[in-house]
Amino acid sequence: MFELLGITPQALGAQLLIGLINGSFYALLSLGLAVIFGLLNVINFTHGAQYMLGAMFTWIGLTQLGYWLDIEDGLEVGYFVMLFVAPLLVGLLSIGMEKTMLKRLYHLDHLYGLLLTFGCALVIEGMFRHWYGVLGDSYPVPELLDGGLRVSGLYLPYYRLWVLAVALLMCFLTWYVIERTKLGSLLRAGTENPKLLQSFGVNVPLIVTLTYGAGCALAAFAGVLAAPIYQVTAIMGSNLIIVVFAVVVIGGMGSIAGSIITGLGLGVIEGLTKVFYPEASSVSIFVIMVLVLLLKPAGLFGKVR
């Protein structure tokens, strides 16, 4: 069958894996966006920049700290440490941004939040583009995860399997926290009726701030995962975020599980398109978005608000 289609099972398998990896990034990022949008009603355009920050901090941790702090032998903060540190840093930075700027716009039209985060994204990307240029640097795969699995002619790098596993785990954890814990129920209540929740004595502004921080930390987490796979450049987030927006429109921001499934599914579809018609792979998601809009305007899992 494969010979009829003109492709080898190896090529298909490889693209499927790449599609799943891309899909897990789409899922992680659209999850963050959906969580932030659900509670704050703000489209976080800075998401791409925060993803980039996660990757950048990881790279800086490995290569630049020794130079900055003037340490003789260089200071290397490894990958596994950065998996925790980078999201924490980015989370704190975004909480700062929320408290100083985003908070002031909640009483206005939601589009101002989009515009503010767009401006912030420009500033952050501009700064890193100015300091580090656009060409980007490579980040080595951590030694523990180097090498790969050989299965019937396919080479599956351990790192990619690790990324897939961790991303799915993170998605599942986020879904579990939101859908099955008390904190998650407070969050969902805040999405539906923040004033009522506040009248019950719950500190809604605090929840909002922390949610924003958590969503951005999720983006940075995706960035750390991405560092060894993709080139770490200042603009790695900006083109990705547009695709994630389309993913979010397709999925409809109604459910957490919906965002995850849509992200993964679209990643796989994009990967498969690459096998048959490589140039169209990036636009395939937008074409699907048009189709979904024609057939189901609220998105695949969306609820009409």
Add this chain to the structure above:
Amino acid sequence: MTTAVKVDRVALVVLALLALVPFQSLFYDLFLMKVFCFAIFAMSLNLLLGYAGLLSFGHAAFFGAAAYVTSHVIKEWQLSTEISILLGVAVATALGYIFGSLAIRRQGIYFAMITLALAQIIDFMANQLPFTNGEDGIQGVPRGMLFGLIDLSDSTPMYYFSLVVFALAFFFVKRVVYSPFGQVLKSIRENEPRAISLGYDVDRYKRLAFTLSAGLAGLAGALKCLVLQLASLTDVHWHTSGEVVLMTILGGIGTLWGPVAGAAIVVNLNNYLANFGGWSTIILGFIFVICVLAFRRGIVGEIAHRFNIKL
């Protein structure tokens, strides 16, 4: 005796001053022509955002599509200037109708994201279609002969042509805004459920506003490719979409002169910051943030508010 036609004195003064530009050396006429193009572009977005209340984050699609079509048509088919521009505008308007029909199925933020994603399709096409030459773009676009008579390759005739196009676009927008159609648009922006309950076919109005806006953006793109004699991938990139939103907000949403002022400032800034490499994005982003936080009426908006005049 009172006349039925109200004379827009501000516009006349501004246009008269602009007509004198080729006779002095302080303002460079090519620079002002570029400002006209982006002013028309910003005016088109303002029509949608300021008066209909719809944020389109993908207007670069119409701008760039018209630029490419006009460049190709005037360079390869050697049509005269006005036909080329009309073709570019026609393509942009058709795209606007299609994209608008798709986008208005959702509201608010979803609308913005859909326009962005649809513009990415155009971005992809601009990269892939052979006639656009991908990274190189269409270079050396001839300005052609206006009506087959006036040679526009010289700076001065081209300047007056751009000025006339700008004036026409400005008065067109003014006419649309102060018409019954424009009033209904404003009511849709203020309170859409009320407009629906009054019996207006809201979707039809939004679609028409979007189409007009797209056509106007196409006019800006067509003019720009003739002024700068280049159509490139930057014209369809979403950064351009973001930049025109900045121009509109900086100048003042919902005012007539706001987009013009905003375009003038941003084009000036870009020119000045071009030598500083990465700084232009940072400063542009910074201005965006300040505008959204503290300066929502924009420059012209603030002036109009302080002096209680309509601009």
